[in-house]
Amino acid sequence: MPAKLPTNLEEIKEERIETDILVIGAGNAGCFAAIEAKKLNPDLEVTLMEKAHIDRSGCLAAGMDAINTYIKKGRTIEEFVRWSRAQAGGLIREDLTISLAEVLNQPIEEWERWGLPINKEEDSDEYHTRGKWDITIRGSEMKVILAEKVREFGCKVYNRVVATNFLLDGEKVIGAIGFGVRDGKLYVFKAKATIVATGGAAGIYKPYQADGVDSHHMLWYCPFNVGSGYAMGIRAGAEMTTFEMRWCATRTKDFNGPIDTISVGYKTPMINAKGEKILEERYAELGGDAAPRYIRANVPMMEWMEGRGPCYVDTRGMTPEQIKDMKIDYLNERPSFVLFLAARGQDLSKEPIEIYGSDPYIVGGHTASGYWIDVKRATTLPGLFACGDVAGGVPNKFVGGCAAEGMLAARGAVEYLSSVGMTEIDPEQIAREKARVFAPAIRQFTEGDGIIPREMEERMQRLMDEYAGGVHQFYRMNREQLEYALKHIRILKDQTKYLVARDLHELMEAHEVIDRLEVAEVLIHHLMFREETRWPGWQTRTDFPEKNDEKFDCFVNSKKDPTTGEIKVFTRPYEQIIPGDRYHP
C-alpha cells in the first residue's frame, strides 16, 4: 500500500545513505556498472537507486530478441567503428567508440555464463547471427538474470526511489537525492563517486497513437525513461552533446513494434503503396534495405508526403519457417505484437506489415545524444560518470554497448574514488531540494487546485510534435516553428509552479514532466543551432535542406548556467581516428 501524500514538509521522513559508489538507474548499464565495481573491489559499498524495480526495469524489462552489436569472430574493431560511423552519417566520437569496442563482447559472454540463452549456429558453438553485428537470443528473462547477479555480488538496491537531482559541492557531484514512490520518504545518498545510468528520454513528443484515449505512453522506447538523468545534468551545468540527432525509427504502424533489425535480418524489402522497393531502388548506393537507420526512418515519411503511402515491409516472400522464427523473435521482445497480428487475422505470407515512423526520442545508445564524456566515461562534472543511453558521442551501442559502457564507467569511477574522500553536504541544499520535490504534493493541500501532470504532458507533447519536428509533421521543422516551440516550452516551464500531485505516483509524474521540459528546452536549442540537414528523418530543417560541412561537420554541444539559466550552444570538432570513407563502411 503506497504511503499517503505528506501535507507539510515537517512530516516527511528522511533516510540518509553513505556509499562509495552510487549508481542511478538499475537498468542494463547501471547493473553492469555496479557488478564491475564490485568485481574490481569487493570491499566497496555499491548502491543502486532505481525508480521502478530492478527485476523488470528499463529497456530490458520485457526482454529482447537480439543483441544488435557483437563483434563476431573474423570481424575487427576497425570494421565496427566504420559501420557505426556510416550508420550515424559520419559523425561519432571515434575515441569513445574504439574504447567501447575493445570490451563490447565481455558482458554478453558473461550473461551467457549466468544463464542467458544465446542461439547457436547449427552444429556449431558460434553464436547465431542475423545481419552483420546482431546475434539472436532468447532474452525474455535477461533482466531478471542480471538483477539476480547484482544482488549476488552484494550491491545494495533501493527500488522505487526516483532520483530528482544531484548533490553538489560547487561543480563536484557528491551523490544524489530523490523520493520513494511507495513510502514517500526523502532519500539522500552521499557518495564518493556517482554513475548516472538512467537511460534516454521518451515521451517528449506526442506518439502517433495518442488519440485522446490514455495512450500518452504507447511508445516504442521505455516510457519510464523520461530524461531525468539528462535533466539533472543540465540543471547542474554538465556539458551535453548532439541532442539534435534524435532517434526516430521505422516501426510497425499502430503498434510501435520494432521492425528494423527484424526486417533487415530476414531481408524483407521496404515497399510503398505502389509496390516499389523504395530503398533498393532509390538508395542502393547507401546499402538499399540495409541503409543507415536515419534514411530508413525518413523514407516512409517521404513516401507519405509525396502521395505513395502507406508503406510496408514485404513479408510475402518469407518461407513459413522464417515467419515462425520472426514471430518467435517478437515473442521475445514485443509479445503483444504477435497477439495484434493474431487479433487481426493477419497472415504475413499474404499481407505485409505496415510501417510508419515512431515519435522522436533522445537516446544516446542509439544516436549520439547525451553527456559529453571522456574515454573513462567521466562527464564534465567532477565525480560524475555516465553510461548507456544517457551518455553521448557513441551511437549504436544498444544492449551490448550500453552494458559494456557500464563496465567502463565503473572502472573510471573506481579509479577516481581512490583519490577522493567523502564530502559533507550542505543542509541548505537538502532543504531546498526537499521543498522542490514535494511542492506539487503540498500544493494539493494549500491551494486545493492546480495543473495535473498529465495535462501539462499532453500540452508539451503536442507542442513538440507540431513545432519541433514530430512524427505528425513528418519530422520536419524550420526556425520559426522552433522559436514558437521554445517560447511555449518556457511558458510551460514557468507553469510548473502550479503542478499538483494527488498521490505519490502523480508526484513522480510531476517530476517526469518537469524533467522532460528541461530536456525539451535544450533539445530545441540544439535543433535551432544546426542550420543544415545532416540526418534527414532524425533532423530535417526545411529552411536548411542541405548538409553544410563547412560549418557543421562537428558536434553541437550545450551547457546551461545553473545560476542564470542561460543555455550556451557551441561546437566541438570531430576527430577521425579510423581512416577511410566516413559514409560507406
Ligand SMILES: Cc1cc2nc3c(=O)[nH]c(=O)nc-3n(C[C@H](O)[C@H](O)[C@H](O)COP(=O)(O)OP(=O)(O)OC[C@H]3O[C@@H](n4cnc5c(N)ncnc54)[C@H](O)[C@@H]3O)c2cc1C
Ligand atoms: C523496446 C526496445 C527494444 C530494443 N531492442 C533491442 C534489441 O533487440 N537489441 C539491442 O541490442 N538493443 C535493443 N534496444 C536498445 C537497448 O535495450 C538499450 O539501448 C539499452 O538496454 C539501454 O540500457 P540503459 O542501461 O542505458 O537504459 P535502461 O536499461 O533503460 O536503464 C535505465 C534505468 O534507469 C531507471 N531510471 C530512469 N530514471 C530514473 C530516476 N529518475 N531515478 C532512478 N532510476 C531511474 C529506469 O527505471 C531504468 O531501470 C531496445 C530498446 C527498446 C526500448
